[in-house]
Amino acid sequence: xxxxxxxxxxxxxxxxxxxxxxxxxxxxxxxxxxxxxxxxxxxxxxxxxxxxxxxxxxxxxxxxxxxxxxxxxxxxxxxxxxxxxxxxxxxxxxxxxxxxxxxxxxxxxxxxxxxxxxxxxxxxxxxxxxxxxxxxxxxxxxxxxxxxxxxxxxxxxxxxxxxxxxxxxxxxxxxxxxxxxxxxxxxxxxxxxxxxxxxxxxxxxxxxxxxxxxxxxxxxxxxxxxxxxxxxxxxxxxxxxxxxxxxxxxxxxxxxxxxxxxxxxxxxxxxxxxxxxxxxxxxxxxxxxxxxxxxxxxxxxxxxxxxxxxxxxxxxxxx
Numbered sequence: 541x542x543x544x545x546x547x548x549x550x551x552x553x554x555x556x557x558x559x560x561x562x563x564x565x566x567x568x569x570x571x572x573x574x575x576x577x578x579x580x581x582x583x584x585x586x587x588x589x590x591x592x593x594x595x596x597x598x599x600x601x602x603x604x605x606x607x608x609x610x611x612x613x614x615x616x617x618x619x620x621x622x623x624x625x626x627x628x629x630x631x632x633x634x635x636x637x638x639x640x641x642x643x644x645x646x647x648x649x650x651x652x653x654x655x656x657x658x659x660x661x662x663x664x665x666x667x668x669x670x671x672x673x674x675x676x677x678x679x680x681x682x683x684x685x686x687x688x689x690x691x692x693x694x695x696x697x698x699x700x701x702x703x704x705x706x707x708x709x710x711x712x713x714x715x716x717x718x719x720x721x722x723x724x725x726x727x728x729x730x731x732x733x734x735x736x737x738x739x740x741x742x743x744x745x746x747x748x749x750x751x752x753x754x755x756x757x758x759x760x761x762x763x764x765x766x767x768x769x770x771x772x773x774x775x776x777x778x779x780x781x782x783x784x785x786x787x788x789x790x791x792x793x794x795x796x797x798x799x800x801x802x803x804x805x806x807x808x809x810x811x812x813x814x815x816x817x818x819x820x821x822x823x824x825x826x827x828x829x830x831x832x833x834x835x836x837x838x839x840x841x842x843x844x845x846x847x848x849x850x851x852x853x854x855x856x857x858x859x
């Protein structure tokens with residue numbers, strides 16, 4: 541009689557979702573906001589998105605070939621990295637810079653650490669941070685949506701506050717609906733909040749992500765913005781702070797990355813609180829108007845400590 545009892549090492553929980561399915565599901569949830577970005581900023585946004593994705597796939601294939609490893613581009617991780625990077629770039633960025641950023645994200649931030657599952661930092665955010673440090677002028681220059689008059693400045697709302705020109709926000713005629721629908725300057729994939737939230741709801745419904753990191757991230761930033769946002773117009777406006785930058789994109793789609801976020805629920809809550817705190821500090825006192833990317837990258841470095849500190853209690857262990 542054949543032994544049908546198979547015993548393997550833990551964990552024993554089985555789910556239908558594979559790495560490939562998860563990656564493609566996240567990419568699918570991001571597609572609506574990317575289409576909105578193309579509609580808002582024009583065909584130039586499409587070229588940035590395609591450039592980042594194609595460069596990421598080619599770079600990953602080339603490095604895996606040089607390492608004599610199996611080509612795994614069909615798992616969707618390279619596509620997702622290129623897609624997320626493009627969503628964090630201005631639509632007017634030169635194509636060659638998008639290529640360099642995508643190459644850096646895959647070659648340095650991912651493959652140099654050993655590939656998928658071994659990288660310490662979120663590759664897409666690392667690529668954005670590299671471009672921001674290397675070419676800050678291009679990374680903070682944003683084009684205006686088609687609905688803006690030609691005479692209106694194309695500075696982002698957060699930039700106007702950083703420069704002490706918050707009154708100009710109301711000269712633009714911006715309201716919550718404009719911020720919610722993406723009628724503002726910004727990066728390609730971060731402006732249309734409503735479609736980002738729909739994608740996030742889809743991921744939460746499929747249980748691909750959990751609420752712990754996004755809720756702790758957003759609530760921490762909202763609380764600090766309300767308490768110490770400042771007396772200047774719009775600075776103490778919580779909804780303005782949440783909708784006018786990359787908070788929604790970062791909290792739901794990048795801070796929740798499986799590889800670079802904590803394993804336990806308690807660790808994830810601490811991670812989200814740290815991201816919200818650092819984002820507020822950078823926005824309030826830092827040199828850049830936005831701090832989402834750097835806050836997540838800094839907290840990525842703390843993840844090993846959080847996993848060590850927040851280990852679950854061993855069953856049957858007496859403290």
